Amino acid sequence: MVGLRPDYLGILPGMLVTGIGVGLTLPSLMSTAASSLPPPSFATGSAVVNMLRQVGFAVGVAMLVAVLGSPHGTGAELASFRHGWYATAAAGCAAALAATTLRRRPAPEPARLPAGAGVS
Numbered sequence: 001m002v003g004l005r006p007d008y009l010g011i012l013p014g015m016l017v018t019g020i021g022v023g024l025t026l027p028s029l030m031s032t033a034a035s036s037l038p039p040p041s042f043a044t045g046s047a048v049v050n051m052l053r054q055v056g057f058a059v060g061v062a063m064l065v066a067v068l069g070s071p072h073g074t075g076a077e078l079a080s081f082r083h084g085w086y087a088t089a090a091a092g093c094a095a096a097l098a099a100t101t102l103r104r105r106p107a108p109e110p111a112r113l114p115a116g117a118g119v120s
Contacts, residue, residue, distance in 0.1 A: 004074055029053075064088060 030049065037045040067087040071080040 004078060026053075060088075060091065063091065 030046070033049040034042065034046045064084050064087065068080050068084045071077045
C-alpha cells in the first residue's frame with residue numbers, strides 16, 4: 001500500500017491492526033512466561049523475560065536499519081522501505097516457525113506425605 005505519494009488512509013488499517021496485535025500479544029506473552037515460574041524465581045524470571053524482549057526489539061531495529069541503509073532518491077527510498085518490510089516479515093515467519101517447536105513441560109508432582117503423617 002505504500003507508494004511514492006503520501007496516503008495516510010491507505011496505511012491506517014495496517015497501523016490499527018498492528019497496534020491491536022501488539023497490545024493483545026505483549027500482556028499475554030508476559031503473563032504466560034511469568035505463570036510458569038515457581039514463586040521463589042518469579043522476580044528473576046520475569047526480569048529475564050523482559051530483558052530478552054528488550055534485546056529482541058533492539059536487535060530487530062538494528063536489523064531493519066541495516067537493511068534500509070541510506071538510499072538516495074525517492075525510488076531508492078521506496079525500494080529500501082519495501083526490502084525492510086520483507087526482512088521484517090521473514091524474521092516474523094522465522095520466529096513463528098521457531099515457536100512451533102516449543103513444548104510445555106509437565107508440572108512437577110506435588111510432594112505427598114506418607115500415609116498417617118501429620119495426623120494428631
